[in-house]
Amino acid sequence: MLEVEVRQMATAFLIHQDRVLMMKKAKSKIFHFEFWGGIGGHMEPNELNYPMEASYREIEEETGIKKDDIKNFKLNYILLENNSGEIRQQYVYFGETRHMNVRPSDEGELYWISKNELSSLYTSKMIGLTLEHYLTHTNNTPNILLGAMMTNNESKPEIQWSIINETFGF
Numbered sequence: 001m002l003e004v005e006v007r008q009m010a011t012a013f014l015i016h017q018d019r020v021l022m023m024k025k026a027k028s029k030i031f032h033f034e035f036w037g038g039i040g041g042h043m044e045p046n047e048l049n050y051p052m053e054a055s056y057r058e059i060e061e062e063t064g065i066k067k068d069d070i071k072n073f074k075l076n077y078i079l080l081e082n083n084s085g086e087i088r089q090q091y092v093y094f095g096e097t098r099h100m101n102v103r104p105s106d107e108g109e110l111y112w113i114s115k116n117e118l119s120s121l122y123t124s125k126m127i128g129l130t131l132e133h134y135l136t137h138t139n140n141t142p143n144i145l146l147g148a149m150m151t152n153n154e155s156k157p158e159i160q161w162s163i164i165n166e167t168f169g170f
Contacts, residue, residue: 011040
C-alpha cells in the first residue's frame with residue numbers, strides 16, 4: 001500500500017490600491033531557481049483547523065504587517081495538487097492593506113507589483129493560474145473556489161475550478 005503524505009499551507013496576497021505584495025525567493029525545496037509567490041508557508045500542527053490564523057501569523061512573520069492593518073481578508077481558494085506523491089492543500093487568501101510598509105524577510109525579497117505585471121513573473125503553475133483567475137474575475141462573491149491541478153488533452157497543466165457551496169441543513 002502506498003502511503004501519501006499531506007502538506008497543508010496557507011498563502012496570502014495583500015493588495016494596496018493596484019499593487020500586490022509578492023515575495024521573490026532565490027530557491028525552495030521545490031524549485032532550485034528564482035521564483036515568485038505570495039506570503040505564507042506550512043501550517044503548524046495547532047493551526048491545521050485554522051488556516052486564516054496561520055496566514056495572519058505568516059504575514060506578520062514575513063512582512064511585519066499586523067492583522068489590524070489588513071481589511072477584507074477572505075479565503076478565496078483552496079488548491080489541491082499531487083506533487084511527487086505528496087498531496088498539497090493550500091488555502092489562499094486575499095486582503096487589502098492600509099499601507100505598503102514592510103520589513104525585510106529572511107524568506108525572500110518583498111516587492112509591491114502592479115496587478116498588470118503579475119503574469120510576467122515566474123511563479124509555480126498553480127499560483128500563476130490562481131492569480132490569473134483572481135484578476136480576471138470580479139471575485140466579489142462569497143464563494144470559495146476549490147482548484148485541482150489537472151492535465152488537459154494536450155498534456156498542458158490547468159486548474160479545474162469548482163464552487164464550494166455552504167451546506168444547507170435538512
